[in-house]
Amino acid sequence: MNVLYLDLNRCIYCRACEVACEREHGGVSRIFVTLLDWTEPVPVACRHCEKHPCVEACPVDAIEVTDEGAVIIHTNKCISCGLCVIACPFGVIELDKAGKIADKCDLCAHRLADGRQPACVLTCPTRCIQYGEFEEIMARARAKPGLTLVSAVGETGTVVTMPDRPAGAVQKATSGSD
Amino acid sequence: MIIGKLKEAIICLRAGRVTLRYPFEPSVVPEGFHGQPQLDIDKCTGCGACSMACPARCIEITDEADQRTMLYCLDRCSYCARCQEVCPEEAIVLSSEFELATDSVDDLRVTARFDLVRCEECGEVVGTRREIEKLAAEMPEKTGISVDQISWLQLCAECKRKRSLETARDLQAPEQ
Amino acid sequence: MNQQHINWVPSVCPFCGVGCGFLAGVDRGRLVALEYLIEHPVSEGALCPKGNAALDTVHHADRLLHPLKRVGDGFERISWDQALQEIAERILEIREAHGPNALAFLASAKCSNEENYLMQKWARLVGTNSVDHCARLCHASTVAGLGKTLGAGAMTNPVTDTVNADCIFVIGSNYAECHPVAARWVGDALEQGAFLMVADPRVTPTVWHADLCLQLRPGSDVALINGMMKIIVEAGLCNEEFIGSRTSGLEQLRELLQTVELSEVEEISGVPADAIEEAARHYATAEASVIMWSMGITQHITGTDNVMSLANLALITGHLGRPGAGLMPLRGQSNVQGACDMGALSNVLPGYVAVTDFERRRQIAAKWGVTELPTARGLTVVEMMNAAASGDLHSLYVMGENPIVSDPNVQHVRQGLDNIDLLVVQDIFMTETAELADYVLPAALWAEKSGSYTSTERRVQWQPTLVAPPGEALPDWQIICEMGRRTGYADCFPFASPGDILTEINTVSPAYGGITPERVQALGGLIWPCPDEDHPGTPILHQEKFGTEDGLGHITPTPYRPPAETPDEQYPLTLTTGRLVLHYNSGSMTRRTKALLSREPRLFVEISAADAAERGIEDGELVRVATCRGYTDCVARVVPTVAAGVVFMPFHFSGTNILTSDALDPTAKIPEYKVAACQIEKSPR
Amino acid sequence: MSVVQDIIKQMSLGAPGLLQEIEERAPQQLYATVAPEQVVATAKYVVNQLGGRFLITAGTDDREPRGDFCVSHIFSLDEEHIFLTLQIRLEPQDPQIQSITGIVPGASWAEREMQDLLGIRVVGLDDSRRLVLPDDWPEDLHPLRRDVPHDIRPEPVTGAEPQRREPPEGATVVAIGPFFPVLEEPAYFRLFVDGETIVGSDYRGFYNHRGIEKLGDSALTYKQVPFIAERICGICGFIHSSCYCEAVEIAIGIPAPPRAKYIRSIMLELERIHSHILWLGIAAHIVGFETAFMQSWRMREPLMWLCERISGNRKTYGMNQVGGVRRDLPTDIHPDILNVLDTVEKEWSELYSAIQDDTTLLMRLADVGPITPDYARAMCVAGPTVRGSGLPRDARVDHPYAAYADLPVNVITFDSCDVLARTLVRIEETLNSIKQIRVALQDMPDGDIMAEIEEIPAGREGICTVEAPRGEAIHYVLTGSNNQLARWRVRAPTYCNLQAVPGMLQDQNIADVPIAIGSLDPCFSCTERMEVVDCKTGSVRAYSHEEMINMCRLQDGLSD
DSSP: OEEEEEEGGGOOOOOHHHHHHHHHTTTOOOOEEEEETTTEEEEEOOOOOSSOHHHHHOTTOOEEEOTTSOEEEOTTTOOOOOHHHHHOSSSOOEEETTTTEEEOOOTTHHHHHTTOOOHHHHHOTTSOEEEEEHHHHHHHHHHSTTEEEEEOSSSSSOEEEEEOOOSOHHHHEEOOOO | OHHHHHHHHHHHHHHOOOOOOTTSSOOOOOTTOOOOEEEOTTTOOOOOHHHHHOTTOOEEEEEETTEEEEEEEGGGOOOOOHHHHHOTTOOEEEOSOOOOOOSOGGGGEEEEEEEEEEOTTTOOEEEEHHHHHHHHHHHHHHHOOOGGGOGGGGSOHHHHHHTHHHHHHHHSOTTO | OOOTTOEEEEEEOSSSTTOOEEEEEEETTEEEEEEEOTTOTTTTTOOOHHHHTGGGGTTOTTBOOSOEEEETTEEEEOOHHHHHHHHHHHHHHHHHHHOGGGEEEEOOTTSOHHHHHHHHHHHHHHTOOOEEOTHHHHTHHHHHHHHHHTSOOSOSSOGGGGGGOSEEEEESOOHHHHSHHHHHHHHHHHHTTOEEEEEOSBOOHHHHTOSEEEOOOTTOHHHHHHHHHHHHHHTTOSOHHHHHHHEEOHHHHHHHHHTOOHHHHHHHHOOOHHHHHHHHHHHHHSSSEEEEEOHHHHSSTTHHHHHHHHHHHHHHHTOOSBTTBEEEEOOOSTTHHHHHHTTOSSSEEGGGEETTOHHHHHHHHHHHTOSOOOOSOOOOHHHHHHHHHHTOOOEEEEESOOHHHHSSSHHHHHHHHHHOSEEEEEESBOOTTGGGOSEEEEBOOGGGSOEEEEOTTSEEEEEOOOSOOSTTOBOHHHHHHHHHHHTTOGGGOOOSSHHHHHHHHHHHOGGGTTOOHHHHTSTTOEESOOOSTTOOOOSSOOSSSOSSTTSSEEOOOOOOOOOSOOOOSSSOEEEEEEOOTTOOTTOTTGGGOHHHHTTSOSOEEEEOHHHHHHHTOOTTOEEEEEETTEEEEEEEEEOSSBOTTEEEEESSSTTHHHHSOOOBOTTTOOBOTTOEEEEEEEOOO | OOHHHHHHHHHHHHSTTTEEEEEEEETTEEEEEEOGGGHHHHHHHHHHTSOOEEEEEEEEEETTTTSEEEEEEEEEETTTTEEEEEEEEEOSSSOEEEOOTTTOGGGHHHHHHHHHHHOOEEETOSOOSOSSSOTTSOTTOOTTSTTSOTTOOOOOOTTOOOOOOOOOTTOEEEEEOSEETTTTEEOEEEEEEETTEEEEEEEEOOTTOOOHHHHHHHTOOTTTHHHHHGGGOSSSHHHHHHHHHHHHHHHHTOOOOHHHHHHHHHHHHHHHHHHHHHHHHHHHHHTTOHHHHHHHHHHHHHHHHHHHHHHSSSSSOOOEETTEESSOOOGGGHHHHHHHHHHHHHHHHHHHHHHHTOHHHHHHHTTOSOOOHHHHHHHTOOTHHHHTTTOOOOHHHHSOOTTGGGSOOOOOOOOSOSHHHHHHHHHHHHHHHHHHHHHHHHHOOOSOSBOOOOOOOTTOEEEEEEEETTEEEEEEEEEOSTTSEEEEEEEOHHHHHHHTHHHHHTTOBGGGHHHHHHTTOOOOOOOOOOEEEOTTTOOEEEOOHHHHHHHHHTTOOOOO
């Protein structure tokens, strides 16, 4: 099964993925890059969790897990109750107030359908976001030095690695203080 | 000419009196009539689906302090029953009530209040207490995620994103 | 979107100098979609946020549509014929009255090689070397410094070659924001175990991935590098073989280094001596080391010195002329390398022929069908503004630049432009500079014309025409050709297409000899030097010998000099400026792009918590930043990423360059944007 | 070769150089992209060579994301059952296009409206005065542009005057309006008369323009639009919600289930019946024939009760949704429907028979308000108005929707081209509608009433026409992102029929004006009134406009 892979160690907070996602999805980005402490960027996209709390929370079965493992909101079925927004562990579902529906990453289903990778994957300048076969991605992730592997809910879904270096960038900066 | 007039006269005479005595006698509405929406506040969780669905924007939600107020402005209602259709709790139904005339618009306003849960990090609104209790009650059984793991139900989307790495670690399958 | 009618055309990103490619989707005459060009040799489909939004400015409603002429405080629409004729007549009148040096021309690093070539050709035919462009404001010191030491003022290795480096020394560059796709290759190198060290006054996104960070004080680069070289030389880590066979001047360097004291370096730069030592050892001992820099190095009154000292560092360690070993000045604009190559600089003709070089100048004159070209060095960008203010300059013709936002000390620039008799601006939007102009000419943008663009790694790529320009807008090359013809040089502008112009460039500039219109259109283009039609291009320079006359690398010792401005009681903070990933230069494009502007909507100043607390400034508060040149109001960001005593502002919004200093590097004439003494207080508003 | 391919071929070969491209984006819906400079030549080809009938123009602000404006001239090729849309893409700065009114005079309002609402300048319009925007609306504010918010309330321009057309020399102006007294609806006709003969006229309407299109493509979601669509007309609302829903269904290629389509047809025909009955009553009232007025309205009432029973609402049934209908028509209701229809059929036939023998009435209707077939074609009139001029135009046959492909639609025409012809068309059509409902009830298939639609992708276009009682309603949709339409263009039938008024009144007697205009069954936007009945005393009091406004606003935090 194909999964998304976020290698947090490589993110440079350029937000190309956000702009690309926005371009692909009618002006609303479904990936969020959050900057912690001015120095630690965390790109957050839907993890397409195996245990998918959002699917369980939806009272009208508007969220579905596809055969490819993607968790997708069928917007025309959504009743805007917002329960999936609360249920999501990662904060990647938001209620689009203009469109009055819940909105989240669909892994660029329209692109995958014609053989193109998701926009955020292709645009990412630093290969921070990748997409591929689960085992292959895991092998790639494990092979990288100095990374901690954190997975999503369940055993599939998005694979995330982050640097296991303890010190933040500011602490690393070796400046003689004034 | 005269034949036409005669035919017309017959039509009129045969019709007789046709008007109803309403309002002096009650008018009975058919089954399934779309009258004034009625809210069952005990069932409602304050999720706001009805507000988003309402084409006439009758239902206004205001979040203030620790309270969500839902104001049903039934004077604007167009009786489409979309609220009834979307309500996940079957808390709103269109009744057979149609005699809504009043000289005070307040008579057509219904207010429901709900306790709000705000994000424990930033204070942003997460949802109503009823929504969150409902999710907390159902979630463990449905997903297999234990109750003590679902702390994120108290966080707003942005703070959840900020804590997403921790959450991911918490939720990691034990064998990994 | 219905994609079935879209014609996908490989295109070159119009923003920074990395030269990324993408597929532009054309549907019935409109640019409607963008797709990632995975086959591109530099970017592999990757794009930064600006690249993703590159199409947003193309069919923008603010585009200039018709030639405009100033009438009172406003503009009036006129015909092309009237505009061209009146401008030509006035230029000739001014030349008649005040001589050719009363005229000046600004070319553009956003225009194609062909257009820059024409612009400088026209200027020189009209009789002046006062043709310059914003390379003067970004990498003039690189061109000068590397020219003097290595004989070629350009990046020695391709961007992708970074992956072969074992040690990457980044100084004065925030490539992660300014050249995001370059970060791809650095990241790959790091995964293969390379060592990354970054010297920067701020903890930028580039620093996040570094193994070693040297947070130096703005303007202390030469001291730091001399310190590193002292350690290398004294520890015997020099590459003696390389020095012996390929360089000259080591002795003079040794003499200089004897005067350098590490404790002094520590004091000047603010970087602890052991960190300097660690950096020096890593750089010298790695199998292959590269140095990457940008405007943090160049935009100083010691810009040329800074560049030369980096060249010295590479020369004594032999990190040149091999894969993974080289000097990488990352250039800021899509065609700033090309505009320099084309001679759109006041001191050099195409192919970096000095205007004072009698013989080679005559050769070019002959190719242009004239007997002589102006011999005196012309005015540089900042000098033009000074001359305008003093009344020596009467006419300025600007192609695609926005000096009123991008030049230092812009209040002075405004005085100059107000003072001038004839200001012509040829651009795609009504920029802040165009608003002051006597004539505004609507130009086509990258997608509406064809031409070649040279990226930072000397890669010449072709941009085909995708859509028609809006309204009456015309490609810059057509406008310049017409101006050339109307100012009396009809025979010199016989071109019917950009291809025709490139064919002439092939004969004038030896490095472009083999970069013919046919060859350059292949995906990825060609990397100069490419002297003839069979030459495959030269990704790595200086493999056998350097470009200097004797073929040696000239080690050129550079003593430390302090910046022009140092903090004092009135202005106790050091202001430094730079780019944001979401914006581009003077912002005339990116501030018109919703996706970018919404994420970074306004001017701000980054200030340390200590400095903020001292002034009672809270994060997000409106503050007033002042230097001796003026002040500007903006929002304060209290951040841990700048050291106390240093503040940072991006330069994409009007306001920043009110503050910056126009003190010049004596050689390259680049202004010292990177250091200004300033004070910050709560905004009185 | 299919008819569609044949048309594509004809256009490609027959109009060389005119088209940039032509394609079938939905079944029987062709879109041809035309360069701006070719628009007139192409329109000429479509009208003269292909027999195209102009329907409406939809201007679209496509600056985001395409960066241009798009003008869609929508034509019908009736015999081939094809919609042919000419799309012209225009530069975003100062967009302008050549008028096609030289080819299609009936395109005048469509072009003027586009000029008003989108700021697309139409070059060569003989009349380029404002059509829709109020006289005191600012000059450069074009509300259908996407950067103008739907709830904008600009400061009125002071000193603005309606742009009146002056009468020919020697003629006098007789003003009818701005509140049209016969229908009690806002419209302003200026008749230029010489004695009692009308020598010209001018019209200003749109006084209650509600901006429904704008709401539909900026404030409302796909599922909310049907309810406002239904409120475009107080009589034939279901027409509009059906037309919208079918247009979206066409755009996304997911039709409603067959049962839903039958239910739509049944409701549409019920609506036609009660509308035609209502019209006859009003027409009678206009000519002072109160008996027919009273009896028509009496006959109509059981139909209204029936609709209330079926839908839950007397009017504005709220039954349509994209993908189908929200309420089934259970079998136990069928006998009641048939009973009501039997009664209506019988009573209506009796009334018809009586009227046919009423020569006084016939004299008021015959030879009044003539619309020749040529004029009808030129002005693109629709419905009973066009069928009363002998032309068999009916959307149910030309572009079958709902279940009409299976129903016995009899296109009724009369060729005397006058008010009488229009009257007879309506009367006979009513009887035909009754037949259709009977067949529909009998043949109605079982199954779902709502199709499963997971999402509505952006950038799809669909056109639907629905034969309203007054003529064909046209809805064009362009789907957008964020659960909203990117463009919704609605043309109600009165829009084209009103354009024929000047020709219809020319050389007529002033006394015939009310019934002539009434014969179009015009549908202006209406107003509201309220009366209070005291159940104890039986006293009735009407509330004034101010009182009503005040009652709404008293404690009101809401804005609308």
